[in-house]
Amino acid sequence: MDVPDYQWGVAVEIWKEIDALARENDVRVAIEMHPHNLVFSPVTLKRLVDEAGTTDIGAEMDPSHLMWQGMDKVASIKWLGPLVFHAAAKNATLCPGADIRGAPDTSFARVPAEAPGKVPTGYGFWCNAWPENPAWKFVAVGLGNDVPFWTEFLRALAEINPDMAVNIEHEDAAYSQTEDLALAAKNLHSAAAAL
Incomplete structure (x- = not known):
């Protein structure tokens, strides 16, 4: 559990910065949930949004x-709801x-x-x-x-x-x-x- 805990700690800080930059420039960033990445599912996307407290980060529904x-x-679409930004x-x-x-x-x-x-x-x-x-x-x-x-x-x-x-x-x-x-x-x- 130490490895993913470390990865989440790093990712949350990076995505807080990206979210602030997106908000500052009036854009939304849609993450493609892909296996082999930290965010690979609706649950992990929601975790990133929640832990980083983002407002302009969501899902690219591929x-x-x-x-x-x-x-x-x-x-998955229904569960994510308004967090689906693009498809x-x-x-x-x-x-x-x-x-x-x-x-x-x-x-x-x-x-x-x-x-x-x-x-x-x-x-x-x-x-x-x-x-x-x-x-x-x-x-x-x-x-x-x-x-x-x-x-x-x-x-x-x-x-x-x-x-x-x-x-x-x-x-x-x-x-x-x-x-x-x-x-x-x-x-x-x-x-x-x-x-």
Whole structure:
């Protein structure tokens, strides 16, 4: 318990400063809850907000990171409520490798910048090399979770903020940037129409 206690002590002081800077500049900072980070779940995000006493720190709701941890994404949105500042439409699915690797799979490898055949992502960089039998992988919106899931995801966000933008985040290595975007947009439009 000493290691996480130390990490929380450091993080709380840093995020107090970031929150003050955000407030001073009239912006809000949305943290992406990601495994392998101190803030990886709704509970840890709320802990940071509470312990640091922040007013301008909240969540960037990327459901893909909650998916491969086995969390209920809609329940997480409802539990966080107004602490959800921003949302991404990004999907993930568990793979057979989860049986021996576990959800917080750390067996990825770095890809050198000069390596040929890098896997492009939607933001102009490349993915780490995936293990041969990963525990999870990112997939296009609609492939890991179907349209009814995305309808409920959008419904939960709309209950918090009806004007919240939901950005499509592309990281499915099986699709080009435009293919993934088209598939995600189609599925999100279907989900929104079902509202």
